[in-house]
Amino acid sequence: MKARLYIAALHFNKNSYRDQxxxxxxxxxxxxxxxxxxxGAGIPKEVKVQQxxxxxxxxxxxxxxxxxxxNSRSNREAAMRNYPAPIAxxxxxVPKTELVERHICRFNIKCRLSIN
Structure with missing residues (x-):
């Protein structure tokens, strides 16, 4: 079911911006x-190219x-092990708490004054 859902979403995205x-x-x-x-008033609609x-x-x-x-998924996972690690x-x-603290401090004047 998951594979069918993925294919349906990809098919929709692929064909959503078809030319007239x-x-x-x-x-x-x-x-x-x-x-x-x-x-009863007619409205012209564009006819799109075939999907x-x-x-x-x-x-x-x-x-x-x-x-x-x-079988195809296990083969794909085996092939993915040969790819290099992500650049990130x-x-x-940096720990999440420190990032949140920096973000809050960035918009808080009192916090910026206490750092300097």
Missing amino acids: AVNKNGEPIYSISYPKGRK TYILMEEVVKVRLEWGSYR DSYPH
Whole structure:
């Protein structure tokens, strides 16, 4: 279920900013909609280009190659172990309490005066 949810979200994001379709002459294509709220007045709506199903094609390829979600996930996790550590890990980490104290002190005049 989690994998299906992820694929649905990625598919929506991939296809949410599609371009407007054009005809053979290069003119944009519109369709007419008649919503009840306009009491019969027509509204032109842009016709978008066809959706892409690249993600579904990739899912089918992975399914055929690895057989199951569990196998493909364990393979991905094994491959992830070969990547270098994130850049953020190379910097010293300041404790959360100190960061909060600095933030509060930054906006508090009394706190700034006591530090100087």
